[in-house]
Amino acid sequence: MKKWFVSAKRADFTEIGKKFNITPMTARIIRNRDVVGDEQIRKFLHGGIADLYSPWELAGMREGIASLQQAIINGEKIRIIGDYDIDGVCATYILLTGLKKVGANVDTVIPDRVKDGYGINEHLIDGAKADSVDVIVTCDNGIAAYQQIAYAKELGIKVIVTDHHEVPFEENENGRLEKLPPADVIINPKQERCGYPWKGLCGGAVAWKLVAALYETYGVAMEEAYKLLEFAAIATVGDIMELQDENRIIVKEGLKRIHHTKNIGLRSLIEVNGLERDSIGAYHIGFVLGPCINAGGRLDTAKRALELFASEDKEAADRLAGDLKALNDSRKELTKDGVEEAIHQVLDTGRRSERVLVIYLPDCHESIAGIIAGKVKERFYRPTIVLTDAEDGIKGSGRSIPGYNMFEEVSKVGELFTKFGGHPMAAGMSLPKENLQKLRSQLNKNCTLTEEDMIEKLSIDIAMPIQYISEDFIEELKVLEPFGNGNSKPLFAERDFHVLQSQVLGKNKNTVKVYGTNAAGCHMEGLYFGNPEDLLKLLEKKDTISITYYPAINEFRGKKTLQIMIQDFQ
Numbered sequence: 001m002k003k004w005f006v007s008a009k010r011a012d013f014t015e016i017g018k019k020f021n022i023t024p025m026t027a028r029i030i031r032n033r034d035v036v037g038d039e040q041i042r043k044f045l046h047g048g049i050a051d052l053y054s055p056w057e058l059a060g061m062r063e064g065i066a067s068l069q070q071a072i073i074n075g076e077k078i079r080i081i082g083d084y085d086i087d088g089v090c091a092t093y094i095l096l097t098g099l100k101k102v103g104a105n106v107d108t109v110i111p112d113r114v115k116d117g118y119g120i121n122e123h124l125i126d127g128a129k130a131d132s133v134d135v136i137v138t139c140d141n142g143i144a145a146y147q148q149i150a151y152a153k154e155l156g157i158k159v160i161v162t163d164h165h166e167v168p169f170e171e172n173e174n175g176r177l178e179k180l181p182p183a184d185v186i187i188n189p190k191q192e193r194c195g196y197p198w199k200g201l202c203g204g205a206v207a208w209k210l211v212a213a214l215y216e217t218y219g220v221a222m223e224e225a226y227k228l229l230e231f232a233a234i235a236t237v238g239d240i241m242e243l244q245d246e247n248r249i250i251v252k253e254g255l256k257r258i259h260h261t262k263n264i265g266l267r268s269l270i271e272v273n274g275l276e277r278d279s280i281g282a283y284h285i286g287f288v289l290g291p292c293i294n295a296g297g298r299l300d301t302a303k304r305a306l307e308l309f310a311s312e313d314k315e316a317a318d319r320l321a322g323d324l325k326a327l328n329d330s331r332k333e334l335t336k337d338g339v340e341e342a343i344h345q346v347l348d349t350g351r352r353s354e355r356v357l358v359i360y361l362p363d364c365h366e367s368i369a370g371i372i373a374g375k376v377k378e379r380f381y382r383p384t385i386v387l388t389d390a391e392d393g394i395k396g397s398g399r400s401i402p403g404y405n406m407f408e409e410v411s412k413v414g415e416l417f418t419k420f421g422g423h424p425m426a427a428g429m430s431l432p433k434e435n436l437q438k439l440r441s442q443l444n445k446n447c448t449l450t451e452e453d454m455i456e457k458l459s460i461d462i463a464m465p466i467q468y469i470s471e472d473f474i475e476e477l478k479v480l481e482p483f484g485n486g487n488s489k490p491l492f493a494e495r496d497f498h499v500l501q502s503q504v505l506g507k508n509k510n511t512v513k514v515y516g517t518n519a520a521g522c523h524m525e526g527l528y529f530g531n532p533e534d535l536l537k538l539l540e541k542k543d544t545i546s547i548t549y550y551p552a553i554n555e556f557r558g559k560k561t562l563q564i565m566i567q568d569f570q
Helices: 013-020 024-032 038-046 061-073 086-101 122-130 146-154 203-218 222-226 229-238 245-258 264-272 282-299 303-310 314-348 366-380 406-412 433-446 471-480 532-541
Strands: 003-006 077-081 105-109 135-139 158-162 169-172 175-178 185-187 357-360 384-390 393-399 419-423 426-431 457-460 492-505 511-518 523-528 544-556 559-569
Touching: 013 024, 013 038, 024 038, 024 471, 038 245, 061 135, 061 158, 061 185, 061 203, 077 086, 077 122, 086 105, 086 135, 086 203, 086 229, 086 282, 086 303, 105 122, 122 146, 135 203, 146 158, 158 203, 185 203, 203 222, 203 229, 203 245, 229 245, 229 282, 264 282, 264 303, 264 314, 282 303, 282 314, 282 366, 303 314, 314 357, 314 366, 357 366, 357 433, 366 384, 366 393, 384 426, 384 433, 393 406, 393 433, 406 419, 406 426, 406 433, 426 433, 471 544, 471 559, 492 532, 511 532, 523 544, 532 559
Parallel strands: 003 457, 077 105, 077 135, 135 158, 158 185, 357 384, 523 559
Antiparallel strands: 169 175, 384 393, 393 426, 419 426, 492 511, 492 544, 511 523, 544 559
């Protein structure tokens, strides 16, 4: 059971409401997102293009632009090496479009997930040398590729790293020291020397910053750069970056442009999924479009998604979009089977008590290991790593919970891996199979999570009885969008909701509709999209429950009625 608590962050909500023409309740929600001070509140509510930080504030940007300029002047061959996930594909497309725009001799390579693995490797460098490539530009990778980049330099290839992942480090008697690769230029806001105001950019956003600086240098109208913001937005949401500060502006502005996108491939992908362009939000990127983009890199090749975005032929784009949707449908089935097997393994082997779950699924497709890890983490609420057989040993991905920095924890046992990298909340790794038990044992031995840490916390914005819901308030909540990581949908709570009727709905019987009333006599319909059995079992024991919810409007045959979307219950 989740532990509920009401956020109690303080501010003068009435004054904030007056100043920004919002209700005190909305002001409270903004404060709960740690948005403090008039300027930050203004940016949160009304931030736009003018509020984006200058790309020149990124360390290495001036050197990177100068190096690219020289390469273009000399007619040197430039190769972009991206990644096979949504962030890498979008970053690659942004860089490819930008460099072509200024006359660069440029091509791209996106690694094969199975054959090449993550990021730049010796095989890809050998390929670049064979193709007479002079400059490699990485995107969404490279910061951890010390040996590989050293190898490229030995072969006389210049390397420009654009990345956003955590910088590897070594511990010694002097403390923690960054281990930066020997690239000619490194553009990554996470490096210590970088004073960029916002460290939370994704790889696609870093790539967009480089293109914006490139366009400025070459006198290309900035509106051309802004056209690419839609792909930076897709990358930001798809890579589950925090929708705060600059990321919030990138996504807001990107979504505006998606609604009117001229990109033939993106239009086809929206159409094949039965969506309307002018209604696309962060949710549709995260749960509909994004998984299709990722599906190519997971089950086939990420080149399909890159080809889709670069397509200038509607028929070809429709075919590629259909292929990606079909691949994603297959991925869903594989994921379902993998999650069931992983849960059984945890329960059957007695690992339920372990604080860090390390699960070995030898027959799992390696591309979905991270998705399975995420779902198992949600089920048991503890850090989870899922590993599977690979061509050389085993490999997989991990997903974490607040309070457990997965990148730092796997770094402590780095000697067990042949390759690893990641973020505080996620990591990817490869290792010899014989190190599996050592990994499980050492991660659990080092783990300092307490029982309290492993109880999921549910932060409630406002304990608000349902009679206070109104159409005007629901409309005002839209100013808080886009919602996602770091800016979750506001959550409200009703202490005593007396359920009068309940009914299971949906083709897959996965929705419960309830009708009830509260202590003040306010009647309301509610919908719960979860495991129906959990709610129905509780209602067998008692008919008055506490609920958390998000208010909504149900429109049917021209008639609007208020309703609540139930998130949790006790």
